[in-house]
Amino acid sequence: MKIVVIGAGAWGTALAASASVQPCGHDVTLWARDPEQMALMQAQHENWRYLGGVPLPEALHFSSVPLAPLPAFVRGADLVVIATPMGALRQMLVALKSCAAPVAWLCKGFEAPSLDAFGLLAHEIQGQVAPDLVAGVLSGPSFALEVARGQPTALVAASTHESVRQALVSAFHGPTLRVYANDDLVGVEVGGAVKNVLAIATGLCDGLQLGLNARAALITRGLAEMTRLGLALGAQPATFMGLSGLGDLVLTATGDLSRNRQVGLALAHGKTLEQATQALGHVAEGVYSARTVVQRAAHLGVDMPISQAVVALLDGQLTPVQAVAALMGREPASEKSGLGARI
Numbered sequence: 001m002k003i004v005v006i007g008a009g010a011w012g013t014a015l016a017a018s019a020s021v022q023p024c025g026h027d028v029t030l031w032a033r034d035p036e037q038m039a040l041m042q043a044q045h046e047n048w049r050y051l052g053g054v055p056l057p058e059a060l061h062f063s064s065v066p067l068a069p070l071p072a073f074v075r076g077a078d079l080v081v082i083a084t085p086m087g088a089l090r091q092m093l094v095a096l097k098s099c100a101a102p103v104a105w106l107c108k109g110f111e112a113p114s115l116d117a118f119g120l121l122a123h124e125i126q127g128q129v130a131p132d133l134v135a136g137v138l139s140g141p142s143f144a145l146e147v148a149r150g151q152p153t154a155l156v157a158a159s160t161h162e163s164v165r166q167a168l169v170s171a172f173h174g175p176t177l178r179v180y181a182n183d184d185l186v187g188v189e190v191g192g193a194v195k196n197v198l199a200i201a202t203g204l205c206d207g208l209q210l211g212l213n214a215r216a217a218l219i220t221r222g223l224a225e226m227t228r229l230g231l232a233l234g235a236q237p238a239t240f241m242g243l244s245g246l247g248d249l250v251l252t253a254t255g256d257l258s259r260n261r262q263v264g265l266a267l268a269h270g271k272t273l274e275q276a277t278q279a280l281g282h283v284a285e286g287v288y289s290a291r292t293v294v295q296r297a298a299h300l301g302v303d304m305p306i307s308q309a310v311v312a313l314l315d316g317q318l319t320p321v322q323a324v325a326a327l328m329g330r331e332p333a334s335e336k337s338g339l340g341a342r343i
Contacts, residue, residue: 001026001078003171006092008032010050010144011106012083015172018147020060022174029061038064054148070095077101079167085283086111090125097130102167104136108192109285110292119292121189136164136185139192140243141251147177154178156244158188187239190230195249196260196286197293197307198222202253203264204320219253225304232300260286267313268320290314
């Protein structure tokens with residue numbers, strides 16, 4: 001297959017590297033907006049900015065053609081993968097709206113809301129600006145560094161188009177990276193977006209040293225929140241018990257490589273939000289998605305108290321201790337009333 005990966009951050013680089021060493025011999029090109037970064041990567045075969053210390057395969061190709069000729073650049077590709085943050089997805093979809101090949105995005109989250117509209121999930125953006133694309137998402141519990149190192153990982157290829165699911169499986173499924181197909185695009189995207197917000201809450205819990213019991217309760221109730229929102233948006237219940245639901249939530253909420261978890265830890269230790277995000281050097285999508293998660297939930301009549309507490313914390317309306325107290329002070333209720341009655 002001829003594969004083009006657009007975006008040379010940690011995740012795009014890791015997946016491009018993984019695809020380029022598959023036994024079937026894919027032709028993989030990694031594109032970056034920054035010519036200087038791409039020149040260094042090509043010379044050193046290392047993404048020093050995002051994956052320093054991990055050698056990149058010799059078979060991997062590099063390019064930094066300007067954005068305007070991008071449609072011509074991807075012509076003839078069998079698969080185009082957008083590996084930008086959510087904030088750049090709309091621009092990339094506009095640029096690729098006439099692409100004949102299957103297109104998939106890797107970003108997880110909601111677009112920042114505008115004054116007159118909710119923030120959108122990726123497939124909703126695509127429906128607005130590039131409705132003719134045959135597209136989907138590659139998601140699931142994964143840290144870029146582990147994929148780049150060739151450590152075992154399982155992902156989900158989600159699309160309403162079988163051709164997209166099959167292209168993603170053919171491109172990335174291999175000895176150490178397993179890819180499973182799913183037609184529930186909405187559920188996979190909701191899982192990928194909401195788990196980032198919940199990971200901030202779990203990092204806060206751990207940073208305050210509330211214990212493993214509290215962490216388990218938070219993750220479990222967070223999964224219920226995620227599922228409620230997903231069902232309200234039309235997702236399938238089973239998706240949230242799979243890799244892109246429970247799997248991604250557990251990884252992001254507990255793994256030390258999780259940027260969103262690190263934000264929660266930093267806030268618990270007294271850092272400001274600006275200090276917490278600047279120290280990362282990467283985008284923590286949960287910081288930008290939290291408000292939209294709560295807005296969409298409120299519009300649909302879905303109760304999401306953990307996400308609401310995260311927004312209040314990020315906005316400075318609650319201190320870390322107050323945010324935890326707000327959650328623990330909620331009125332008792334039946335566990336089934338929070339999830340089971342809505343499935």
